[in-house]
Amino acid sequence: MMWLDKEFAAAPQPGIETLAALAQAGFRSVICNRPDEEVAADACAAAMEAAARAAGLGFAAIPVRHAPITPAMIAAQTEAMAALPGPVFAYCRAGFRSSVIWALAQAGRKPTADIMAALERAGFAMPGLEAQIEELATGR
Template sequence: MSELPPMVQLTDAFSAAPHPPTAAMAALAAAGFRTVICNRPDAEVAPGERAADMEAAARAAGLDFAVVEVTHDGIAPETIAAQRRALTELPGPHFGYCRAGFRSSVIWALAQAGERPTDEIMAALARAGFAVPGLKAQLDALAAGR
């Protein structure tokens, strides 16, 4: 069994990390995660690391799996809604991954707008080492629109 990938814990129910190997899925299940959320587009990864490969490994380990691609072109409202659905409809704790964990953390934050206080979301990102002060206004706007 592979070791757990390095990750940041944003809440008791959500952690983010760089793209793990498929072999890490069993370790994630053993650590108590119940759902894996792939935030990395297939165009960024090599064969064997694509979402279908990751999903097969996750399901073999007894994990639920969702794909919510976050590109470098910006995050559309539909992407935020898809992340929110994955976080609410699939069992937690959730493990999200992308290339480095940053996009998974940001899409988590955007999906939490209106569910958690903005200051709490920003504090979780800061504890994880992600300084994104420009995100606060966007979180407030999303929260106001919910």
């Protein structure tokens, strides 16, 4: 699990049985960034949502495919992060897509240098993303 800021952590998809432990650890919401076609039926977004809600967690499913991350995906992530109580646990296959979409959703809300530093601390140094974050920030 990688904390990108005090309200958002990204990680590989947890087992459905660990969602209650996330709630006990202080998380209040879960965002699923993993498309259902990547997982077995018992780990699909609907199953994860049911388990999350049973554990008292908020939940949103925003499937992020490997490329491209679309403006609609970024908008959905931004809305979910604003609506759900934090801290938020977001997951995909390895945590990478959840981290990237977090970064894009933060454009114009946090300084670009802070976003890039958070990604680097999480092990995702992506200097090529800086220009896209700046472009998104300018548009907000």
